[in-house]
Amino acid sequence: MSYIYMKILERRPARYDAGIRRLSGQDWPAIREKILQGVKPGERVLEIGCGPGTLALELARRGAQVLALDHNPEMLTYARGQAAEAGVQVEFGKLPAEELARLQGRFDWVVASLSFSELRPIVRRAVLVWLRRLLKEGGRLVVVDEVVPESAGAWWRYQLSRAWHGLLTWLRTRKTTRPLSDFQAELSEAGYRILCEETLAPGNLRLWEAQPGEQDALPEPAVLSGGWGLSDWVESFFLWLSSHLLKVPFRPGLYRIGRPGPEAPLLATSNYRLTVNLVRKHLAGRDAWLLVNDTRGVNVWCSAGEGTFSAAEIALTLAASRADRFVSHRQLILPKLCLNGVNRREVKERSGFRALIGPVYARDLPAYLDHSYEKTEVMEQVHFNFWDRMWIGVPFTLLLVLVPGVLALGLGRWIRPTLPLWFALAGMLIAVSYTWLPTRRHLVKGLILGALLAAAGGVYLFWQQAPGIRIGRSMALLLALELFVTADFSGATPVSNRTLVEQEFKWIYIILVILIVLYFALPSLKEVWPW
Known part of the structure; x- marks a missing residue:
């Protein structure tokens, strides 16, 4: 089956576990036992996406101190009722739980089942970095989530099931899930050492167990080519001509232009591919960091108006890319056209970076950088000739x-x-x-x-x-x-x-x-x- 249908089951907390068992054919009690087997009495456990609280209650029965989080208020209400009825002590909370920053290094275990597949890739990367800070030295992260089966027969059954259940789910909830692909690489990039990886029959579930590595791994950001040739012109022309027909997003994250050092300027933009191309073109021959935010392939002006280019999204991308480890300053240059959706003070509060407002057009970036971030009157103006x-x-x-x-x-x-x-x-x-x-x-x-x-x-x-x-x-x-x-x-x-x-x-x-x-x-x- 495809776990995409669980977005509908979440509306019925009392039927969630039974529905998941019927749809998946999985032995979920056995899967929970795999998660529980290493937890000892007295250890602190954080569960992300606790659902109706079944796993959290079992952890508490075995003597663990449990903090269980979920984004669904109905699930949390039901889970609290189940805990009270069972007479066990579990602390429940609502995601996102930004106050957890004060609990850095407090947890022996972090567990998550069918949670990461609900997140966008950039959010997964940020969450993994965030959870790493919450684990004690030697603490462990256990993730059980959806993957695409590898065998041909299971692959076809999975795709047919996902297409049908995905359509029903989208029609009723306008939501979806994303099966994990190459999650072990995401774990490694976030600084984890993988201890165990096990595919569970019939092949559409996988379990990972990992712990923070001894050294804080920092994968080098990808390099954006500083040149601008015929292929770039052709690609940009196609992107421009089809801009109202197709969305061609660029992968969000932190990128290097040239050979930037810790003092090089850090600029932000959307992941509209044509915008990234134009910024890269005008910064050719310079050393800079470029933070590409996940705006769902929409340009700066429109994405800011839609709320996808926001202070929260900027802070998320900064955290996921671990930009604070590559730049020594705490200044981020934003395009002026994002101000209809970005609050500069909120950027500072969420990320620690001071937001500077750059020019309207990418073509003015060289002059802006050369004059110590000073804008002329022309750079401030929006032209619509x-x-x-x-x-x-x-x-x-x-x-x-x-x-x-x-x-x-x-x-x-x-x-x-x-x-x-x-x-x-x-x-x-x-x-x-x-x-x-x-x-x-x-x-x-x-x-x-x-x-x-x-x-x-x-x-x-x-x-x-x-x-x-x-x-x-x-x-x-x-x-x-x-x-x-x-x-x-x-x-x-x-x-x-x-x-x-x-x-x-x-x-x-x-x-x-x-x-x-x-x-x-x-x-x-x-x-x-x-x-």
Whole structure:
């Protein structure tokens, strides 16, 4: 089976253990016994992701002092009830538990079952570093988690099960899990020495036992090439052209540009691959550290607005990459466009690094670094001239054209081939004229441009001697199209006021509904698309 379905079982704490047993076919009492076998009475145990508390209660019955953590309040409530009913002493707490920093070096054991597969890779790396600090000298970490089976038969059964259970889980919870891959390498990078690794039948579970190494292992950060050749141009061109179609993330972590020493500047950016390429290009020939944050493959401006480029994410990446061991200073240069989502004081509180605000554009980084982190007025300004709008508008229009273009090819009998051209015109119209319109309100911009597009469509159909009803329906549809495109384009601009946009969107939705109702309310014609 796939343990992805446990995200649904978590909603029913009383049925969690039974559900996991039925779905997995695993002998979980035997697995728990493997975890318990080395724990002695009086030892302190930290359990990450305790669920309904079954393992925590068994540890307490054997005389261990247990602190059990979970992110699910329902699970914790149920687990506390089970502990009270059993008459055992277990301390339960909610994740994330940042106050655990005061318990550094206090635990003999840290155990986690089916927990690490719920975490993003960068979070796993940070958690492993964090847990290492909580273990006593000679303490041990035990992890039991999901892996992809290696045998062909088990692999197929696993993939089919995961596809089905994954779909059900996503539809009900919008969450997923990630089977661990090369987890032993992650343990080694975090400074652990692996004592035991055992695959449990039927092959989709694995147990690791590890302890902090005698020496604090520090794997060298990867080097980003300082050169910029034809392959870089080709890759960046493809990334730019497909930027509204595909997300191509860069692996988060700490990277070296050139040969940076402990005093070299530390800069942060998103893991949008095109952004990383541009930063690397403009820092060619210099020595610097680059902290790439996991923004799910989204650029700095948008990810900060979405909350994925945040003080918490920055602190997480700093911890996971152990940046404090490579740089002697405690200064981190942030791109100015992240300020809509990053609190500088919170960065300091969470990571110990003082956040400096760099220029808006990567091309200004060399001058900024050469002048001791001093910005000129030009470096502070966000430009949105014609070429900036084309930088956004061309990929944006490509996305608009692609969908109706594919529909026109497949459904040519019902959809006229000119439909993609109207979408292209709608996209380029807002990109070209965005700053020329005498208003900051996207609703007004959309209505002005929509009226122009509708008028152009009306004149064209009148010249084609189309019936009046067809002209009216077409004009209503073109006005709705441009209004929708303008609203969508607002998210790609650096001049949007989030509060104002949210207010405007309510009116945009109302007007769109009215126009669509008007389109279908008019006497229908034989053709679905009137032009």
